[in-house]
Amino acid sequence: MSKVNLKDLAKELKVSVSTVSKALKSSHEISAETKKRVLELAQKMGYNPNPYAGFLRHHKSKTIAIIAPELTNNFFIQAISGAESVAQEKDYHLLIYITNDDFQKEESIVRHLQNGRVDGVIISLASTTKGYQHLNDLIHTGIPIVFFDRICHEIETAKITTDDFASGFNATNHLIENGCRDIAYLSISENLSIDNKRKQGYLEALLKHDIPFDPNRIVQCNTDENSNFKKIKQLLQQEKRPDGVFASIEKLALNTYYACKELDLTIPKDVKVICFANLRTAPLLNPSLTTITQPAFEMGKQAATILFKNLDKKRTLITNENIVLKSELIKRESTHVN
Amino acid sequence: MSKVNLKDLAKELKVSVSTVSKALKSSHEISAETKKRVLELAQKMGYNPNPYAGFLRHHKSKTIAIIAPELTNNFFIQAISGAESVAQEKDYHLLIYITNDDFQKEESIVRHLQNGRVDGVIISLASTTKGYQHLNDLIHTGIPIVFFDRICHEIETAKITTDDFASGFNATNHLIENGCRDIAYLSISENLSIDNKRKQGYLEALLKHDIPFDPNRIVQCNTDENSNFKKIKQLLQQEKRPDGVFASIEKLALNTYYACKELDLTIPKDVKVICFANLRTAPLLNPSLTTITQPAFEMGKQAATILFKNLDKKRTLITNENIVLKSELIKRESTHVN
Numbered sequence: 001m002s003k004v005n006l007k008d009l010a011k012e013l014k015v016s017v018s019t020v021s022k023a024l025k026s027s028h029e030i031s032a033e034t035k036k037r038v039l040e041l042a043q044k045m046g047y048n049p050n051p052y053a054g055f056l057r058h059h060k061s062k063t064i065a066i067i068a069p070e071l072t073n074n075f076f077i078q079a080i081s082g083a084e085s086v087a088q089e090k091d092y093h094l095l096i097y098i099t100n101d102d103f104q105k106e107e108s109i110v111r112h113l114q115n116g117r118v119d120g121v122i123i124s125l126a127s128t129t130k131g132y133q134h135l136n137d138l139i140h141t142g143i144p145i146v147f148f149d150r151i152c153h154e155i156e157t158a159k160i161t162t163d164d165f166a167s168g169f170n171a172t173n174h175l176i177e178n179g180c181r182d183i184a185y186l187s188i189s190e191n192l193s194i195d196n197k198r199k200q201g202y203l204e205a206l207l208k209h210d211i212p213f214d215p216n217r218i219v220q221c222n223t224d225e226n227s228n229f230k231k232i233k234q235l236l237q238q239e240k241r242p243d244g245v246f247a248s249i250e251k252l253a254l255n256t257y258y259a260c261k262e263l264d265l266t267i268p269k270d271v272k273v274i275c276f277a278n279l280r281t282a283p284l285l286n287p288s289l290t291t292i293t294q295p296a297f298e299m300g301k302q303a304a305t306i307l308f309k310n311l312d313k314k315r316t317l318i319t320n321e322n323i324v325l326k327s328e329l330i331k332r333e334s335t336h337v338n
Numbered sequence: 339m340s341k342v343n344l345k346d347l348a349k350e351l352k353v354s355v356s357t358v359s360k361a362l363k364s365s366h367e368i369s370a371e372t373k374k375r376v377l378e379l380a381q382k383m384g385y386n387p388n389p390y391a392g393f394l395r396h397h398k399s400k401t402i403a404i405i406a407p408e409l410t411n412n413f414f415i416q417a418i419s420g421a422e423s424v425a426q427e428k429d430y431h432l433l434i435y436i437t438n439d440d441f442q443k444e445e446s447i448v449r450h451l452q453n454g455r456v457d458g459v460i461i462s463l464a465s466t467t468k469g470y471q472h473l474n475d476l477i478h479t480g481i482p483i484v485f486f487d488r489i490c491h492e493i494e495t496a497k498i499t500t501d502d503f504a505s506g507f508n509a510t511n512h513l514i515e516n517g518c519r520d521i522a523y524l525s526i527s528e529n530l531s532i533d534n535k536r537k538q539g540y541l542e543a544l545l546k547h548d549i550p551f552d553p554n555r556i557v558q559c560n561t562d563e564n565s566n567f568k569k570i571k572q573l574l575q576q577e578k579r580p581d582g583v584f585a586s587i588e589k590l591a592l593n594t595y596y597a598c599k600e601l602d603l604t605i606p607k608d609v610k611v612i613c614f615a616n617l618r619t620a621p622l623l624n625p626s627l628t629t630i631t632q633p634a635f636e637m638g639k640q641a642a643t644i645l646f647k648n649l650d651k652k653r654t655l656i657t658n659e660n661i662v663l664k665s666e667l668i669k670r671e672s673t674h675v676n
Contacts, residue, residue: 063450071418072618077409084436088443093450096434098422105426112401112431117455257622280410281617284595286624 004047012041032133039140064307065095065113066300067106067123069150073250074278075296076124079148082300083122090308092119101223103128110134114141120307122300125150127189127223142316148303149294150192156320158306162294164194167327168201171246171274171292174329176209178337180244180272184217184235186228186252198248198276217242221252228252233259236271244335247275253289273334276327287333294327342385350379370471377478402645403433403451404638405444405461407488411588412616413634414462417486420638421460428646430457437464439561448472452479458645460638463488465527465561480654486641487632488530494658496644500632502532505665506539509584509612509630512667514547516675518582518610522555522573524590536586536614555580559590566590571597574609582673585613591627611672614665625671632665 006024010017015034023030023038030038041047066083068076080096087094095118099106106126111134113121121138123145132152139145144157151159175183185202187195199218206213219235221228232255235242247253253275260267267273267287277291302323310318344362348355353372361368361376368376379385404421406414418434425432433456437444444464449472451459459476461483470490477483482495489497513521523540525533537556544551557573559566570593573580585591591613598605605611605625615629640661648656 071409071415077415080409080436084438093435093447096436097431098418098434100422109431254619254622261622279619281592281619281623284592284599284623285619286622286626288624 004042004045006047008045009038009041009047012045013037032136035137036140043142061117061119062091063093063095063118064120064122064304064311065097065118067097067099067109067121069099069101069124069126071098074280075149075250075276075294078278078296079124079300079303082297082302083304084300085297086301086304086308092308099126101126101128103130107134110138113143114138116141116143118143119311120144120146122146122148122303122307124148125152125192127192127195130191139316144307144310144316144318146303146307146318148299150194153193157318158303158321158323160299160303160306160323160325161194162299162325162327164197164327165201165204167276167292167329168198168246169205170201170329171198171276172202172205173208174290174331174335175244175246175272175274176205176211178268178272178335180242181211182214182217182240182242183211183244183246184219184242186219186221186232186245186247186256186275188221188248188252190220195248202246225251225255229255229259232256233262236260236263236265242271244272245274247273250275250277250279250291253277257285257289267334268336269338272336282330283332285334287336290332290335291330292327293330295325298325342380342383344385346383347376347379347385350383351375370474373475374478381480399455399457400429401431401433401456402458402460402642402649403435403456405435405437405447405459407437407439407462407464409436412618413487413588413614413632416616416634417462417638417641420635420640421642422638423635424639424642424646430646439464439466441466441468445472448476451481452476454479454481456481457649458482458484460484460486460641460645462486463490463530465530465533468529477654482645482648482654482656484641484645484656486637488532491531495656496641496659496661498637498641498644498661498663499532500637500663500665502535502665503539503542505614505630505667506536506584507543508539508667509536509614510540510543511546512628512669512673513582513584513610513612514543514549516606516610516673518580519549520552520555520578520580521549521582521584522557522580524557524559524570524583524585524594524613526559526586526590528558533586540584563589563593567593567597570594571600574598574601574603580609582610583612585611588613588615588617588629591615595623595627605672606674607676610674620668621670623672625674628670628673629668630665631668633663636663 006017006020010020020038023035066080084094097109103126132154135155146158148160189195219231236259245256256273274290278293278296282289282291344355344358348358358376361373404418422432435447441464470492473493484496486498527533557569574597583594594611612628616634620627620629
């Protein structure tokens with residue numbers, strides 16, 4: 001194969017060499033459209049964009065990466081273990097990257113992976129992620145992606161989620177059946193489809209029981225733990241406070257427990273609490289915490305399995321498919337009928 | 339610089355080319371001594387052992403790795419966040435590798451890193467790790483290592499630990515002062531120096547209070563959660579059961595809580611519990627758990643800071659130094675006086 005260089009690509013595309021070079025480095029100065037054209041031609045003409053990537057593409061890096069928003073959420077720890085179990089079986093190394101729920105960090109990590117240090121990527125998006133160009137570019141450099149939990153609908157590939165709408169409905173329905181009439185929903189991010197689905201399930205359950213929806217009962221939390229705690233405390237300090245709290249992630253439920261401690265409120269007598277959690281200590285808490293538990297390990301395992309199936313086939317574009325696993329509602333003391 | 343090849347090295351060292359090649363791949367067939375000679379000469383003669391490593395050595399990978407035994411222990415999560423905070427500041431990427439407390443996995447990860455995909459490594463050893471050749475080889479390929487918590491005394495470099503002996507003494511002393519006379523120590527591994535130091539602190543406290551030591555009160559646990567649970571349950575089912583339990587890691591304390599639940603034992607009335615833990619939910623447990631809490635975040639931060647100081651100096655051999663941080667004994671309900 002004769003060596004194709006930047007000049008050849010530039011000539012063919014009628015653009016400057018620096019444009020081609022920047023496009024291959026996926027610089028922000030170059031439009032997605034141009035990047036796509038350059039990368040496609042580079043692939044077609046067999047140009048090797050990067051000796052390092054080339055080295056790996058040839059020898060295989062025998063490495064995959066998993067990108068998760070945080071490690072303080074047990075859901076992600078278990079999902080990582082699930083992916084790890086498959087990587088180990090395949091004799092691959094698993095690199096773990098943490099975005100700290102920061103869009104820029106996520107972008108920087110994904111750009112970093114474009115040099116080909118991994119064969120494929122499993123990712124759960126940061127709650128602050130708004131654009132998806134970095135992910136499209138990664139796929140265009142020939143590195144396949146599989147999403148789990150915090151997915152991006154716009155990108156065509158495999159996505160592993162749980163039945164968030166049904167779970168949101170069941171959680172709220174459980175609170176109502178146990179006597180709650182004024183339920184607050186603690187949301188972690190408006191950007192996340194899973195959060196929106198859980199919220200829709202919550203609204204659907206209120207509707208089913210003819211409970212009017214009060215927009216002030218949606219508490220919009222974020223990645224700032226202290227401000228979340230303050231918001232939850234304010235919610236529970238209101239003269240007419242909610243009799244039930246539905247937390248979209250485990251951290252927010254723990255903040256609710258701490259707030260109740262400070263305000264001398266008793267769970268479940270004064271307020272009932274339910275949340276999405278994979279917390280190992282849920283049964284040991286005071287009171288034990290009612291949870292919707294996602295099959296986190298299984299989700300990570302399936303994401304990795306699908307990724308490897310495509311790596312074996314040397315396919316970089318994974319066919320679009322939505323795999324939805326069931327979560328489990330585990331009833332404990334925090335939602336007991338008074 | 340004229341290109342030096344394997345032949346030149348072999349000739350110079352009066353060994354076969356395959357020996358040189360195997361030594362550079364750090365094969366198990368080659369003695370550590372020969373490996374050292376080959377690597378030193380390769381460095382001296384400016385031989386580039388691996389185009390990929392060369393690429394990185396030249397361009398800098400702008401990446402460091404942290405190798406931890408597990409993610410289900412909050413100590414490691416916080417230590418990783420500490421290292422992460424420094425890496426971010428330095429605009430480096432942090433790769434997280436998990437050994438699952440498995441020596442072979444640790445070896446394979448370290449060998450994997452020898453190809454130069456990272457500039458430096460922070461590591462806490464697996465509880466099953468017995469040999470250190472893989473670590474020596476990594477240092478010899480020019481990648482510096484800093485240890486934290488589960489360290490290796492034999493290797494000359496920086497090591498970050500906490501005052502495990504003093505903490506072990508204080509934990510046991512606290513149980514004795516609160517009325518315990520028959521205290522069991524739950525050990526996680528005989529290989530780990532930190533475990534041995536905690537155990538020595540335990541023995542020292544018994545001695546100070548003239549409490550005879552019963553070897554049967556040392557419960558040797560391991561990485562198998564189920565067998566650990568059985569052992570702890572057996573301990574608490576004995577006709578004459580201990581009145582205090584000192585767990586060397588948080589998992590073992592949680593197993594003690596579960597065992598007490600099953601056996602209808604009340605903490606702290608029937609048995610008092612204290613353990614090394616960075617558990618976020620410790621204050622929310624039933625009863626709240628008395629802990630010795632290590633400055634995990636600070637440990638990871640210091641390990642990374644020392645590593646970067648040496649990377650900036652382009653030094654691969656870090657001077658031997660033991661940095662010992664203080665842990666904190668946080669008294670809660672699980673050790674209350676009856």
